[in-house]
Amino acid sequence: MQDSRLSAHKRASQAYSANLPAVVLQLLLQILLRAAALSPMILAAVTGRFFQVRQEHAVAVALLASLPLYVIIVLPFRFHFFAKLARYLGYERDDRAENYPTWLAAALYRLLRALPFLLPLLAYSMLFYYNLRVVDFPTAMLSIEKVGAVFGGSYPMGIGIILLAALVVFMLAMFGWRRGQAFEHQPVVELGIPVAWHRAAKLRKKRRPRFIHVSRANALLCLPGLAAIIGVLALFFSQNWMGNLLMDFFSIIERMLNLDFPEAVMYQLLIVLIIFYLPILPLRKLAVSAVSNEA
Numbered sequence: 001m002q003d004s005r006l007s008a009h010k011r012a013s014q015a016y017s018a019n020l021p022a023v024v025l026q027l028l029l030q031i032l033l034r035a036a037a038l039s040p041m042i043l044a045a046v047t048g049r050f051f052q053v054r055q056e057h058a059v060a061v062a063l064l065a066s067l068p069l070y071v072i073i074v075l076p077f078r079f080h081f082f083a084k085l086a087r088y089l090g091y092e093r094d095d096r097a098e099n100y101p102t103w104l105a106a107a108l109y110r111l112l113r114a115l116p117f118l119l120p121l122l123a124y125s126m127l128f129y130y131n132l133r134v135v136d137f138p139t140a141m142l143s144i145e146k147v148g149a150v151f152g153g154s155y156p157m158g159i160g161i162i163l164l165a166a167l168v169v170f171m172l173a174m175f176g177w178r179r180g181q182a183f184e185h186q187p188v189v190e191l192g193i194p195v196a197w198h199r200a201a202k203l204r205k206k207r208r209p210r211f212i213h214v215s216r217a218n219a220l221l222c223l224p225g226l227a228a229i230i231g232v233l234a235l236f237f238s239q240n241w242m243g244n245l246l247m248d249f250f251s252i253i254e255r256m257l258n259l260d261f262p263e264a265v266m267y268q269l270l271i272v273l274i275i276f277y278l279p280i281l282p283l284r285k286l287a288v289s290a291v292s293n294e295a
Helices: 008-018 020-036 039-047 055-087 097-134 136-149 157-177 193-206 208-239 244-258 263-292
Strands: none
Touching: 008 020, 008 055, 008 208, 008 263, 020 039, 020 055, 020 263, 039 055, 039 244, 055 097, 055 244, 097 136, 097 157, 097 193, 097 244, 136 157, 136 244, 157 208, 157 244, 193 208, 208 244
């Protein structure tokens, strides 16, 4: 076991470099699992079709079809991934694939614990989609105007309130999901789900400063990738800017919801992910694992 006196990211860096081929293979496995789970949405985005669904709603319906696949494929194997990372850090873990039923049960347990925080985001997303993609354009504009009028403004105020509400429900969902962060790093197979959950809760409380420090460092590590993604999207949208706030808002939303981007933009985003995001992902997760498992 590595020296726990070292910083979490120092231990993570040592484990990363010492197990680089194995870490890369695990990362590729996680990418493949996500591609499989999101395959309905990916196919809908590429082909513009999803069974008999109208083309303008194909991606959204395919995303809904992908969610159950994500729950039964991706979420359980997050526990497998973190068991592997714990082993790279020097901790004993049962990482056999036959533990899938236990990992699935743990994933569902974590999802249920986070559900009260996720429901506002789900409700907001459905309401947002209905008002901007299902109803007719004049009705959608009237809805935005009404939202703005409540706060003494018009369209710009309405758009600002809608975006602010999106930020609030997103932050709430992220807070609720991250409450179970340490749980995924626990030996759920060896301890059992209830014991592992309570142990994670105690660790989160006891080592709160350590978790906060690691989270801040991880956020800084994400900044280059986030800035690059925003830069690519901003450059693309600026080339199609019409100068009308309302029309530009609808144009951006439509492209985002349909994943309607030119191939060049998609390739640029892919390159950004490969260069700025994926290489540091194992380092970030290893650092959280180090704090979650240290004696």
